[in-house]
Amino acid sequence: MTAYTERIAATARSRTVGSRIAASLVYPLGLPTLLLVLWGLVATRGTSKFFPDPLTIAEAFRETWVGPAFVEDVLPSLARLGLGVAGSIVLGIAAGTVIGLTHWLRELLEPLLEFLRAIPPPVLIPVAMLLLGITDTMKVVVIVSGAVWPILLNTIEGVRGTDSVMKETAESFRVSWWERLWFLVLPAASPRIMAGVRQALSVALILMVISEMFASSSGLGYRIAYFQRNYLIAEMWSGILLLGLVGVFLAVAFGLVERRVLRWYHGIREVNRA
Amino acid sequence: MPDRSTLLRVEHLRKVYESPTGDVEAIGDISFTMDAGELVCIVGPSGCGKTTLLKCLAGLLRPTSGVVEMDGAPVTGPSPAMAVVFQEYGRSLYPWLTVRGNVELPLRHKQLTRAARNKLVVDALEAVGLAHAARSHPWQLSGGMQQRVAIARAVAYQPDILIMDEPFAAVDAQTRADLEDLVRELHASRTISVVFVTHDIDESVYLGQRVLVLSTSPTWVQEDLAIDLPPERDQITTRALPRFTELRTHVYDQIQRAKRGQAVAPRSAR
Numbered sequence: 001m002t003a004y005t006e007r008i009a010a011t012a013r014s015r016t017v018g019s020r021i022a023a024s025l026v027y028p029l030g031l032p033t034l035l036l037v038l039w040g041l042v043a044t045r046g047t048s049k050f051f052p053d054p055l056t057i058a059e060a061f062r063e064t065w066v067g068p069a070f071v072e073d074v075l076p077s078l079a080r081l082g083l084g085v086a087g088s089i090v091l092g093i094a095a096g097t098v099i100g101l102t103h104w105l106r107e108l109l110e111p112l113l114e115f116l117r118a119i120p121p122p123v124l125i126p127v128a129m130l131l132l133g134i135t136d137t138m139k140v141v142v143i144v145s146g147a148v149w150p151i152l153l154n155t156i157e158g159v160r161g162t163d164s165v166m167k168e169t170a171e172s173f174r175v176s177w178w179e180r181l182w183f184l185v186l187p188a189a190s191p192r193i194m195a196g197v198r199q200a201l202s203v204a205l206i207l208m209v210i211s212e213m214f215a216s217s218s219g220l221g222y223r224i225a226y227f228q229r230n231y232l233i234a235e236m237w238s239g240i241l242l243l244g245l246v247g248v249f250l251a252v253a254f255g256l257v258e259r260r261v262l263r264w265y266h267g268i269r270e271v272n273r274a
Numbered sequence: 275m276p277d278r279s280t281l282l283r284v285e286h287l288r289k290v291y292e293s294p295t296g297d298v299e300a301i302g303d304i305s306f307t308m309d310a311g312e313l314v315c316i317v318g319p320s321g322c323g324k325t326t327l328l329k330c331l332a333g334l335l336r337p338t339s340g341v342v343e344m345d346g347a348p349v350t351g352p353s354p355a356m357a358v359v360f361q362e363y364g365r366s367l368y369p370w371l372t373v374r375g376n377v378e379l380p381l382r383h384k385q386l387t388r389a390a391r392n393k394l395v396v397d398a399l400e401a402v403g404l405a406h407a408a409r410s411h412p413w414q415l416s417g418g419m420q421q422r423v424a425i426a427r428a429v430a431y432q433p434d435i436l437i438m439d440e441p442f443a444a445v446d447a448q449t450r451a452d453l454e455d456l457v458r459e460l461h462a463s464r465t466i467s468v469v470f471v472t473h474d475i476d477e478s479v480y481l482g483q484r485v486l487v488l489s490t491s492p493t494w495v496q497e498d499l500a501i502d503l504p505p506e507r508d509q510i511t512t513r514a515l516p517r518f519t520e521l522r523t524h525v526y527d528q529i530q531r532a533k534r535g536q537a538v539a540p541r542s543a544r
Contacts, residue, residue: 165365172332172358173380173431183379187370264370268413 052234061238069223074242077219080136081208081246084143088200092148093193096155097185106156117153121146121207125214139211139219146207147200154196158189191265194258201250209243220246280346281435281467282308282331287340288492289326300326302492303340310434313461313468315478317525318488318496319533324471327493328439331469332358344435357428361440363420367412367427373399374408377427398430401464402456418449422456429460435467436460443473451509454481458507475529479503479521480512487528490535497528 036054043053052060065074099105124145132138162185170180186193212221224239259266289301300323308314318324329335331342333352342349344356357380360366367376377395386394399405402422412420421441428436438457442450458481461468472478478485479501487497503517512518 163365165360165362166368168334169358169360169366172334172352172356173427174352174354174383175380176383179379179382183371183375184368187368190370264411264413267411268369271413 050233052237056234057237057241060232060234061241064235064238065242073218073220073223076136077208077212077221078246080139080143080211080219081204083140084147084208085201085204087140087144088147088151088204089197091144092151092196092200093155093186096152096193097159097181097189099152100156100159100189101185106160110156113149113153113156117149121203122210125211128211129215134215138215139208142211143204143207147204150199150203151193151196154192155189158192159185161192162188187264191262194262198254198258201254202247205243205247205250279310280307281310281312281344282469283341283343284331285341285343287327287330287342288338289323289330289335290338299492301330301337302489303494304488305340306486306495306498308467308469311465311467312483313458313470313481314484314486315482316469316471316486316488317473317475317478317529318493319490319529320473321491322488322532323491323493324473324488325439327488328358328437328469328471332356332437334358354431355434357431357433357436359421359424359428359436359438359441361443363412363417363424363441363444366424367420369411369413371411372408373404373410373412373415373423373426376412376423377430380427380431394430394432398426401429401460402426416449418445418453421445421453425453425456425460429464429466433466435469438468438470440472441470442477450477455509457481475522475525476513479518479525480507480509485521485525487525487532489532496532499525 039051040053040055043051043056099109121142125142128138128142128145132141166184166188170184175183208219209221209224212219213225216222220239220243224236224243227233227236227239284307285305287301287304288299291298291300304327316324316327326335330337331349333342333349333356336350344353368379371379374395377398378391381391381394384391395408396405399408402425404419404422404426407415407419407423412423415423424441442453445453454477457468457470460466470478470481472481482501485497485499485501486495487499488494489496499521501521503512503515503521
């Protein structure tokens with residue numbers, strides 16, 4: 001009897017494991033595959049030259065981006081993006097911590113910050129061009145000027161919201177100012193800070209492309225606009241595809257970092273849900 | 275106790291919270307002294323300013339008037355000779371640190387070698403029976419265990435006086451009994467003085483060598499009661515003693531009188 005139930009349980013288990021792996025692949029990959037097939041069918045039957053079929057785009061992708069273009073266009077773009085994101089994170093967290101901890105500074109700056117945040121960052125590109133010229137610095141500055149806001153405002157909120165009992169605990173044990181910053185204030189604000197960084201990443205990617213379309217002689221944004229003006233449609237689509245892949249890569253990298261940094265936070269939520 | 279010197283002296287302590295809608299007098303006039311090595315419980319009706327009193331003792335709040343003296347010196351801020359165990363362990367322990375990290379944090383600013391610090395942490399965790407959980411995070415532990423971590427953190431700090439604010443109000447009855455015995459054991463074995471604030475009458479009588487009964491707000495000390503139970507206490511036999519019942523009935527009556535406002539304030543308070 002026990003052997004029988006065990007056998008049933010074993011088959012049920014292997015079936016669930018197998019189907020779980022299948023399901024974990026079918027769901028994320030199924031719809032994109034289906035859409036690609038549909039696209040291919042429509043493209044081969046249709047006559048529009050603006051929608052080449054996926055195979056043509058894949059071919060263009062390989063020819064365009066694998067080779068010198070990777071060094072000339074992709075790497076500069078990624079470098080600007082990386083510098084812009086790093087600058088936004090450092091500036092946002094540093095300024096946000098100071099403002100969040102200083103009551104009068106917060107009262108003074110908050111309306112102004114809300115206004116500055118509301119300005120669509122691309123309109124700063126002409127201004128930055130005037131002030132900094134068509135340089136890499138200009139593009140990094142534009143990226144920072146847009147991506148810093150979600151990090152800054154979230155850090156201010158996170159730092160301000162430090163739990164009162166946690167603060168009293170640190171006070172009663174005479175924990176020093178730096179230790180309080182490092183072991184209490186920043187970790188307590190980290191869920192909000194990470195939420196800000198997540199938003200900042202997508203803003204930074206958008207601004208990277210736009211600033212390169214506006215004023216550049218290299219980079220992904222420049223290259224895509226160039227292809228479009230020269231009727232290189234398949235190449236243009238391949239650039240868009242590459243941008244999408246960069247976005248996915250950023251999201252995955254962010255997810256890995258976030259899971260490490262906020263392990264405690266997700267752990268608590270799991271415990272509370274159980 | 276070989277040395278019966280005064281450790282803590284509170285004289286005419288008064289605390290008024292000022293607010294735009296009117297001032298609230300939380301503490302009217304509290305005076306008492308506490309000897310080194312004592313375990314004093316403070317009970318009172320709910321909302322009688324127990325937590326306010328405790329924060330004044332710990333140097334977290336400035337009294338409006340009156341003096342809190344520790345070893346003859348006025349308390350003007352948190353003292354290295356005091357450690358506090360808060361009621362809300364979930365908000366007092368840092369969830370991003372491990373159990374070990376939490377216990378170690380207050381020791382970082384002390385001038386200790388790594389080995390000495392390590393020894394204090396291990397020793398404190400062993401004392402509360404959590405040596406095996408050092409690498410866990412607080413939220414992976416039960417409520418009672420989390421409060422043990424908070425106690426270990428306070429013990430590792432090596433204070434002369436441990437201030438506990440309704441520490442066991444949020445744990446279940448059985449865990450509570452274990453934690454009560456832990457406090458008595460730490461008090462006896464480590465010569466730490468303890469101020470234990472509670473709203474639980476039985477708990478105050480079981481734990482304390484003395485029980486201070488507070489009046490309703492604005493608060494004064496309504497009674498300072500010596501608990502003449504044997505020093506060796508046990509959850510079953512001590513609580514079954516006729517004297518235990520007498521004392522708890524007495525404290526209960528006092529608190530009922532306090533609630534009805536029948537108790538008479540000392541002349542100095544009014």
